[in-house]
Amino acid sequence: xxxxxxxxxxxxxxxxxxxxxxxxxxxxxxxxxxxxxxxxxxxxxxxxxxxxxxxxxxxxxxxxxxxxxxxxxxxxxxxxxxxxxxxxxxxxxxxxxxxxxxxxxxxxxxxxxxxxxxxxxxxxxxxxxxxxxxxxxxxxxxxxxxxxxxxxxxxxxxxxxxxxxxxxxxxxxxxxxxxxxxxxxxxxxxxxxxxxxxxxxxxxxxxxxxxxxxxxxxxxxxxxxxxxxxxxxxxxxxxxxxxxxxxxxxxxxxxxxxxxxxxxxxxxxxxxxxxxxxxxxxxxxxxxxxxxxxxxxxxxxxxxxxxxxxxxxxxxxxxxxxxxxxxxxxxxxxxxxxxxxxxxxxxxxxxxxxxxxxxxxxxxx
Amino acid sequence: xxxxxxxxxxxxxxxxxxxxxxxxxxxxxxxxxxxxxxxxxxxxxxxxxxxxxxxxxxxxxxxxxxxxxxxxxxxxxxxxxxxxxxxxxxxxxxxxxxxxxxxxxxxxxxxxxxxxxxxxxxxxxxxxxxxxxxxxxxxxxxxxxxxxxxxxxxxxxxxxxxxxxxxxxxxxxxxxxxxxxxxxxxxxxxxxxxxxxxxxxxxxxxxxxxxxxxxxxxxxxxxxxxxxxxxxxxxxxxxxxxxxxxxxxxxx
Ligand code: HEM
Ligand code: HEM
Ligand code: SF4
Ligand code: SF4
Numbered sequence: 160x161x162x163x164x165x166x167x168x169x170x171x172x173x174x175x176x177x178x179x180x181x182x183x184x185x186x187x188x189x190x191x192x193x194x195x196x197x198x199x200x201x202x203x204x205x206x207x208x209x210x211x212x213x214x215x216x217x218x219x220x221x222x223x224x225x226x227x228x229x230x231x232x233x234x235x236x237x238x239x240x241x242x243x244x245x246x247x248x249x250x251x252x253x254x255x256x257x258x259x260x261x262x263x264x265x266x267x268x269x270x271x272x273x274x275x276x277x278x279x280x281x282x283x284x285x286x287x288x289x290x291x292x293x294x295x296x297x298x299x300x301x302x303x304x305x306x307x308x309x310x311x312x313x314x315x316x317x318x319x320x321x322x323x324x325x326x327x328x329x330x331x332x333x334x335x336x337x338x339x340x341x342x343x344x345x346x347x348x349x350x351x352x353x354x355x356x357x358x359x360x361x362x363x364x365x366x367x368x369x370x371x372x373x374x375x376x377x378x379x380x381x382x383x384x385x386x387x388x389x390x391x392x393x394x395x396x397x398x399x400x401x402x403x404x405x406x407x408x409x410x411x412x413x414x415x416x417x418x419x420x421x422x423x424x425x426x427x428x429x430x431x432x433x434x435x436x437x438x439x440x441x442x443x444x445x446x447x448x449x450x451x452x453x454x455x456x457x458x459x460x461x462x463x464x465x466x467x468x469x470x471x472x473x474x475x476x477x478x479x480x481x482x483x484x485x486x487x488x489x490x491x492x493x494x495x496x497x498x499x500x501x502x503x504x505x506x507x508x509x510x511x512x513x514x515x516x517x518x519x520x521x522x523x524x
Numbered sequence: 525x526x527x528x529x530x531x532x533x534x535x536x537x538x539x540x541x542x543x544x545x546x547x548x549x550x551x552x553x554x555x556x557x558x559x560x561x562x563x564x565x566x567x568x569x570x571x572x573x574x575x576x577x578x579x580x581x582x583x584x585x586x587x588x589x590x591x592x593x594x595x596x597x598x599x600x601x602x603x604x605x606x607x608x609x610x611x612x613x614x615x616x617x618x619x620x621x622x623x624x625x626x627x628x629x630x631x632x633x634x635x636x637x638x639x640x641x642x643x644x645x646x647x648x649x650x651x652x653x654x655x656x657x658x659x660x661x662x663x664x665x666x667x668x669x670x671x672x673x674x675x676x677x678x679x680x681x682x683x684x685x686x687x688x689x690x691x692x693x694x695x696x697x698x699x700x701x702x703x704x705x706x707x708x709x710x711x712x713x714x715x716x717x718x719x720x721x722x723x724x725x726x727x728x729x730x731x732x733x734x735x736x737x738x739x740x741x742x743x744x745x746x747x748x749x750x751x752x753x754x755x756x757x758x759x760x761x762x763x764x765x766x767x768x769x770x771x772x773x774x775x776x
Binding site: 384385386390394395396399407408409410411412428429433435436437438462465466467468471477478479481490491493494497498501502505508509511512515516519 | 563566567568569570585586587588642644647682683685686695696698699702703704705707708709712713716719720723724727731734735
């Protein structure tokens with residue numbers, strides 16, 4: 160039997176007072192009301208620490224970089240005390256063969272560290288995916304420990320309690336899935352048939368990753384939206400939580416990234432801000448413990464948590480254009496041109512009608 | 525073909541109840557407002573003078589106000605649409621004149637005939653209460669309007685993720701389109717398609733009024749269209765009972 164959180168805390172020499180502070184803190188982090196603190200304490204006292212397996216696919220590992228920078232609880236706290244991170248390719252001290260062969264055999268047909276972990280925690284572990292899954296060329300674009308990543312994705316999901324995809328790569332396919340998607344990279348959700356919680360973002364805000372894992376560990380699945388994202392972190396548009404919103408409402412816009420309005424901190428809508436169409440917590444949680452976020456530093460949001468954001472027109476343009484052969488043109492320009500052509504055609508028709516039907520009178524019918 | 529010799533003796537079809545006529549013009553006003561406020565939302569600019577940053581808010585003609593007008597007109601369009609659906613059950617012509625009856629012979633005959641007439645190859649076309657081209661166009665434009673209502677209220681509702689519109693439309697629409705960015709794009713594109721329809725529609729109405737002399741323009745004000753005696757419209761069934769059509773045809 161594994162230890163409960165409280166037991167693990169005691170062993171680590173953490174005082175009851177610290178423990179309660181921690182419980183209060185994570186209650187806020189999970190987006191729960193203060194009245195939930197007793198429930199959180201109870202869960203921490205009675206639930207066993209949940210084992211986590213963290214897989215890496217086609218990616219840049221930026222999500223892990225973000226995760227270990229969680230301001231609070233410090234990722235180390237989380238790793239050591241709240242979850243038991245049983246398997247991860249990037250964080251442990253040992254790597255490669257030393258890590259994989261910690262058991263007797265390696266994954267490709269043999270039993271390695273990963274297999275041991277799976278065996279021990281069958282049906283109990285949270286499986287976290289980071290990175291996309293390339294299907295092209297039989298999955299050979301991403302080989303981990305001698306075997307195509309896509310096989311691990313499917314195999315390990317079978318024994319997991321719950322699945323979670325961290326980052327835009329695992330959730331939507333990632334930058335490598337941009338047209339024409341040479342590796343045929345797909346999101347994990349295309350391959351597995353189990354409840355999956357999506358935490359997109361490139362990378363996601365650290366507190367969002369930890370908050371979601373905490374919720375999974377203590378209370379199971381949080382409420383999800385129709386795309387499988389936890390509502391407490393992805394329920395609102397950045398636009399609806401943005402501190403520049405008053406400038407949007409007032410109609411005061413930055414026209415060029417270096418103009419006077421930009422210096423005054425007006426709304427970035429016209430230089431392509433994706434805040435109005437992106438659902439994430441950047442506007443309220445912000446980054447690095449609330450220091451800033453892209454819009455606050457004067458750069459329009461590029462919508463990195465949004466599905467297929469990489470294929471949605473130039474980042475510094477508000478809306479993608481209509482694709483004509485070889486060019487992409489602003490929808491309004493196409494519209495005006497089409498209206499002009501139509502008006503011209505109708506005028507010609509009207510003149511022709513005048514000539515053709517000249518001299519007809521009402522009573523000639 | 526309507527021969528020249530028949531002297532003026534018209535019979536009238538009462539097609540549109542006042543409710544439908546009022547609906548048509550209310551919808552026209554709503555779309556007029558929606559289109560231009562929509563273009564502004566897509567590419568806003570400031571109208572007024574900014575004395576200090578907080579001064580503009582709520583005072584000048586600005587994004588907030590234009591969006592409010594857009595959403596208010598959106599509600600008018602929505603309720604109008606629902607009302608139009610309700611009208612479909614109140615009167616035969618309110619239902620059938622909007623349906624492209626592609627399964628009928630006269631539908632295809634009408635399309636060719638009307639096309640020949642519009643391209644000046646023929647001087648007139650077979651008598652029809654509402655020609656198949658117009659039917660098809662109206663049917664599809666109603667679908668486009670429904671699309672705008674759908675995508676519009678989905679975007680509108682999502683600012684309150686637990687509100688009625690988000691639950692009713694927003695969430696699944698977002699999942700369907702993958703991203704709200706796509707919703708904006710298609711909402712914008714379809715706005716232009718509707719605008720192009722209106723241009724052609726208005727021209728066709730005037731053309732048919734002046735050239736074909738079917739009382740087209742007045743039909744949306746008085747509710748009545750005229751047909752010369754002895755030339756029963758092929759789609760008479762859509763507006764009158766079978767007996768009435770037979771009687772008009774002179775078969776009884
Ligand atoms: C936003 C602009 C407009 C839209 C979306 C629109 C749409 C429609 C639709 C859907 C119908 C079919 C009515 C039905 O049976 O339910 C119709 C009929 C009609 N509209 Fe419009 N309309 C617009 C503007 C106008 C304008 C500006 C005029 C006047 C010049 C006009 C004149 C008429 C007439 C006379 C009819 C009856 C035509 C017939 O029976 O074939 N419409 N319109
Ligand atoms: C024929 C009807 C309509 C037309 C022509 C129209 C046109 C437009 C246009 C051109 C835009 C700008 C799109 C963009 O570039 O982002 C827009 C935005 C929008 N429209 Fe409509 N619209 C119509 C109906 C509606 C309805 C019924 C609603 C429902 C309330 C609605 C709600 C919205 C919303 C929420 C936006 C986005 C506003 C924002 O991002 O601030 N629209 N519309
Ligand atoms: S989602 Fe972004 S940060 Fe995360 S692994 Fe993919 S590319 Fe890197
Ligand atoms: S800066 Fe972006 S997110 Fe903020 S109000 Fe403007 S458009 Fe919306």
